Amino acid sequence: MAFDQKYASYAVAAVAVAAIPLSFVGPEGLRLVVIGLFLLAGPGTALVMLLRFGSPDQVEKHSTLPLAIAIAVASSLALSTIVATAMVFARMWSPPVAVLLLSLITLGLLALGAKRSREALVGA
Amino acid sequence: MTPEPTPTAPPAPAPHRHAETKHGGTKHGDAKHSEIKHAETKHSSAKHGGTVPPAVVHHEPSPPWKLAALAALAATALALGIWSLLNVDPERIGGTGLIEALPPAFFVALALSLTGFVATLNLRRHTPALLAGQVLVMVVILHSADPIIHGLPRLEASYRHLGIADHIAKSGQLDPNLDAYFNWPGFFDFLGLVSGATGVKDLIGVATWAPLGINLLLLAPLLALATRITSQPRQAWAGVWIFFLTSWVGQDYLSPQAYAFLLLVTLLACVLSAFSGWAWPTGTNRFTASLARGVSKLDPTVPHQGMASPPPADAAVLVVVCAGFLVAMTASHQLTPFAVIPILAVFLLSGRLRLPFLPLLAVALPLAWLVFVASAYFEGHLSQLFGSFGDVQANTLGAVTQRVSGSDSHVLVVYIRLAEVAFVWILAALGAFMAHRRRTAWLTAALGAVAPLALIPGQPYGGELLLRLYMFSLPFAACLAVLTLIPDRNGTPGWRRALALLLLGSVLATATVVTRYGNDSMEKFTQDEVSLVNRLYATAPNGSILIEAIRNTPWQFQKYAEYDYRALLAAQPRTNPDPLTCDASNRIAQRSGAYLIVTTSQKRAADLLGTTPPGDLDHFIATCGTSPGWSKVFENAGGVVFHIKGAGNGI
Numbered sequence: 001m002a003f004d005q006k007y008a009s010y011a012v013a014a015v016a017v018a019a020i021p022l023s024f025v026g027p028e029g030l031r032l033v034v035i036g037l038f039l040l041a042g043p044g045t046a047l048v049m050l051l052r053f054g055s056p057d058q059v060e061k062h063s064t065l066p067l068a069i070a071i072a073v074a075s076s077l078a079l080s081t082i083v084a085t086a087m088v089f090a091r092m093w094s095p096p097v098a099v100l101l102l103s104l105i106t107l108g109l110l111a112l113g114a115k116r117s118r119e120a121l122v123g124a
Numbered sequence: 125m126t127p128e129p130t131p132t133a134p135p136a137p138a139p140h141r142h143a144e145t146k147h148g149g150t151k152h153g154d155a156k157h158s159e160i161k162h163a164e165t166k167h168s169s170a171k172h173g174g175t176v177p178p179a180v181v182h183h184e185p186s187p188p189w190k191l192a193a194l195a196a197l198a199a200t201a202l203a204l205g206i207w208s209l210l211n212v213d214p215e216r217i218g219g220t221g222l223i224e225a226l227p228p229a230f231f232v233a234l235a236l237s238l239t240g241f242v243a244t245l246n247l248r249r250h251t252p253a254l255l256a257g258q259v260l261v262m263v264v265i266l267h268s269a270d271p272i273i274h275g276l277p278r279l280e281a282s283y284r285h286l287g288i289a290d291h292i293a294k295s296g297q298l299d300p301n302l303d304a305y306f307n308w309p310g311f312f313d314f315l316g317l318v319s320g321a322t323g324v325k326d327l328i329g330v331a332t333w334a335p336l337g338i339n340l341l342l343l344a345p346l347l348a349l350a351t352r353i354t355s356q357p358r359q360a361w362a363g364v365w366i367f368f369l370t371s372w373v374g375q376d377y378l379s380p381q382a383y384a385f386l387l388l389v390t391l392l393a394c395v396l397s398a399f400s401g402w403a404w405p406t407g408t409n410r411f412t413a414s415l416a417r418g419v420s421k422l423d424p425t426v427p428h429q430g431m432a433s434p435p436p437a438d439a440a441v442l443v444v445v446c447a448g449f450l451v452a453m454t455a456s457h458q459l460t461p462f463a464v465i466p467i468l469a470v471f472l473l474s475g476r477l478r479l480p481f482l483p484l485l486a487v488a489l490p491l492a493w494l495v496f497v498a499s500a501y502f503e504g505h506l507s508q509l510f511g512s513f514g515d516v517q518a519n520t521l522g523a524v525t526q527r528v529s530g531s532d533s534h535v536l537v538v539y540i541r542l543a544e545v546a547f548v549w550i551l552a553a554l555g556a557f558m559a560h561r562r563r564t565a566w567l568t569a570a571l572g573a574v575a576p577l578a579l580i581p582g583q584p585y586g587g588e589l590l591l592r593l594y595m596f597s598l599p600f601a602a603c604l605a606v607l608t609l610i611p612d613r614n615g616t617p618g619w620r621r622a623l624a625l626l627l628l629g630s631v632l633a634t635a636t637v638v639t640r641y642g643n644d645s646m647e648k649f650t651q652d653e654v655s656l657v658n659r660l661y662a663t664a665p666n667g668s669i670l671i672e673a674i675r676n677t678p679w680q681f682q683k684y685a686e687y688d689y690r691a692l693l694a695a696q697p698r699t700n701p702d703p704l705t706c707d708a709s710n711r712i713a714q715r716s717g718a719y720l721i722v723t724t725s726q727k728r729a730a731d732l733l734g735t736t737p738p739g740d741l742d743h744f745i746a747t748c749g750t751s752p753g754w755s756k757v758f759e760n761a762g763g764v765v766f767h768i769k770g771a772g773n774g775i
Binding site: 047 | 357
């Protein structure tokens with residue numbers, strides 16, 4: 001599981017980093033796929049990877065997977081919505097800046113998750 | 125043959141463990157409370173044979189050929205379903221909707237898909253991945269007919285929503301006085317962000333495939349919720365399956381309500397998973413003690429599947445996440461945040477939610493938004509908002525009666541919708557009753573299903589309140605409905621029950637083909653109509669008045685604020701409708717002229733709903749089109765556009 005989580009973290013980080021330049025420039029199709037995927041699940045996946053759902057036993061992990069996916073998607077959508085709405089009301093509308101902000105949040109959450117995993121390993 | 129599953133010793137007593145995390149066990153020293161809990165546990169699991177703790181059940185793996193056969197069945201159903209939908213002739217879609225045009229192969233595909241799910245559910249070893257595949261195939265077959273057949277977004281509102289997002293993406297500005305959407309702009313801000321950040325100016329492809337995408341996104345939260353309110357995984361999967369089979373209300377287009385519903389289901393799954401339990405010590409006074417006893421008497425179990433209570437730091441993060449869901453929901457949709465309130469309130473009062481401030485936050489946020497952010501709308505629509513407050517009859521029977529009108533075929537569709545709703549509710553009630561008798565989990569689902577009905581005295585929500593309430597309660601009602609057929613203990617339902625489930629699924633799926641796609645003749649649009657609107661935009665200068673005869677045109681997907689959009693009639697049933705006259709259009713165009721558009725979909729809507737006498741729009745075009753000041757600008761298979769000259773500068 002730790003192996004999977006490490007590579008999942010790399011994938012989320014890669015999408016978050018790629019989304020930053022693509023929010024300024026790039027082929028339309030590629031921008032839609034990468035940024036669409038990032039706004040749909042990026043920040044939420046980083047958040048879910050930071051959290052510890054229940055006990056680490058395999059049965060519980062399986063039964064919490066739908067909840068983890070649901071929270072990953074819904075929290076990404078909610079966070080993107082809140083950032084976009086705040087920008088509109090603050091009259092500071094800039095989609096690339098919003099993507100940059102969300103990418104930084106995602107990378108920050110991933111870093112926190114990695115630190116927490118390391119601490120857990122040391123504690124064990 | 126694989127041997128019977130062999131349960132091993134359960135790892136921990138599960139009932140009430142969530143309640144124990146805060147107030148129970150060693151942390152809580154209340155003797156009375158402990159006594160109650162002890163009695164409940166004994167009562168439920170020993171005396172009445174209630175929900176058994178989550179034993180780790182080891183099954184022999186299903187034979188590979190069986191899994192392969194079921195996967196092949198799903199793949200065949202998917203391929204056949206898509207092929208049959210690609211071969212639908214849209215011209216054959218009539219008054220009862222898509223069912224008139226569907227080839228027999230579609231129903232074969234649907235039957236294969238239903239059979240595949242039931243057979244997978246009946247495998248000795250619970251196989252979530254294969255079950256997920258079977259449900260996804262059914263969702264594609266049943267809920268993606270519109271994008272596959274028409275290749276365009278359904279419902280004129282989809283086009284309007286694209287226009288609002290386009291306006292925000294380009295300007296970053298709101299115009300709260302333009303219409304209500306700009307007072308709850310969250311979802312449109314998000315779409316504007318997608319458009320602005322990706323450079324994709326036209327999100328029509330996203331809108332086209334939104335029904336499929338939204339249903340796919342709903343799978344995980346629905347399953348997480350079902351897992352928390354049922355006794356075993358097969359019940360949860362069957363509940364999700366029934367949800368998709370009976371979700372006919374068609375709110376799953378690119379809309380704030382679909383987005384808010386996704387957040388709602390996730391929020392409820394999250395609170396039931398992470399924050400289940402009593403918010404107060406249940407033995408401190410008579411009220412809390414009797415409340416706990418009453419709840420325990422009704423349903424002595426606490427569904428034990430899913431997540432154990434998270435560590436404190438994680439719980440704090442999840443509280444913030446839940447608050448974020450409420451904020452995003454409040455910023456995006458008028459009704460959904462109000463539906464959350466009664467559901468959270470009943471969960472709090474039944475020991476299913478131990479965060480007393482969450483219902484309070486759910487009340488405070490939409491009220492504060494209404495008063496401080498949507499003040500322009502609030503002040504201008506006070507009578508609309510509160511005019512029918514408390515008028516239960518007008519908001520229920522009145523709204524239903526209003527909908528049972530229109531052409532004979534439309535009335536038939538409406539009656540089938542009512543019958544399907546009644547059938548689901550009867551099944552849910554029966555499931556709740558049987559579960560209560562069996563002393564298994566039912567109360568959380570029943571409370572969640574009934575709580576949204578508290579909105580009925582509020583207002584009719586444009587006559588759509590009952591539709592929305594059905595949608596809010598369906599995730600819970602579907603889980604109750606399956607309790608009639610799926611046993612509470614881990615294991616296969618058995619072939620008799622599986623056959624009954626297959627029969628039930630077939631009836632519901634067939635009904636949903638009629639109920640979901642019953643208005644397809646007017647909700648679908650053609651490329652010709654979109655081309656007609658594009659030509660209108662290319663011709664009409666900014667600031668022009670654009671008139672639609674019936675409010676059912678695929679427009680406003682761009683230039684949302686640049687034109688003055690008007691409609692002669694709303695697409696609603698009318699008793700003894702009068703024919704359209706030229707006067708209404710001439711009055712609007714009197715000063716500065718206007719453009720009038722009449723499309724095929726407008727004609728279909730008028731005929732289907734009885735908005736005008738049959739064939740009246742053709743008569744309207746023939747008579748008014750030749751009257752003084754009217755000139756035909758262009759025409760194609762999708763409709764016609766006229767320019768009506770005004771007395772002023774005559775644009």
